[in-house]
Amino acid sequence: MRALFESYGLRAGARRCAPIALSVFAYGLVFGALAAQDGLSLGETGLMSAIVFSGSVQFVALGLWATPLPVAALLIATFLLSLRLVLMGATLRRALAGISTGRALVAAWFVTDENWALTMSEAAQRGSRPEAQRPPLASFFMGTSILLYGTWIAAGIVGHLIGGAVGDPKHLGFDFAFPAMFLALSIGLGRRHPNVLVWLASAASAILAERYLGGAWHILVGAGAGIAVAALGHKTPRRAP
């Protein structure tokens, strides 16, 4: 397991993740406060964060919460909301080239938007840095993951304890940290593999899918449209004669 837990990579990942962990904490507080309102105990709140580890799934679950529990609806929602993680896991595995299947399955437990996005951006930009400044990527991912995981669980518990005193993260602009991060990272990736058509196809189809299909389908539809355009536009490189 050493390749997952090399201290240089862990520290580099955690450092890079620190600003976004702050926003995750703010949202974890809200999650904990809402969970308390829905009647979850402190232990149940912490357990849910530790087992499910997905902001979108957990917020939607609280939205669906009722007595008796709508178990089927909760499980279906979990599946639909997590489908995008197939794409993220697949691209992450490509980036972590050479990692063993066992290690990949350990890392898989933690895959979510933020640590995936940070690691893909690190993978894209490390090539331009000297060898000594390239933290091992699998450990980098685990560094971001451990910080996010701990932050998310702790914030839910604190939010549950302070309950109604939790403010709306929107008042401090924390909600904007997520689109800001996705935007900043996509610009970083776009500088390395520029393809305006992919961006336009993804943005337009994601907006339409979000409007007419709802749920989390827009991520899959937008990603599919983007790589379809990339595949169609690909020119096989010709060797010099």
Add this chain to the structure above:
Amino acid sequence: MRPELILLFAGMGAINYAVRAAGMLVGELLPKEGRLAAALTQLPAAILISLVAPLLLHGGGAEWAGAAIVAAIASRSEGLLLPLAAGVVAVALLRLI
């Protein structure tokens, strides 16, 4: 702790983990060169754009101005802290207006 909730969370966690693990396993099977490989290089950016485009569309003037600031900074520097901090502060201030 209520046992039915522990079961529910275990079910949700199992679904989540199965999807995450499936991605990790599929990733190893994907081609490393050719047309599909070239397209997959664009997949991370395509996913990010698909996440962000609807979010920004639902925002108002404050979010659009914040996005412009984030884009301007991110296209000039590598770090994440500066564009994030500038974007969040700008949006927080603009919402007060």
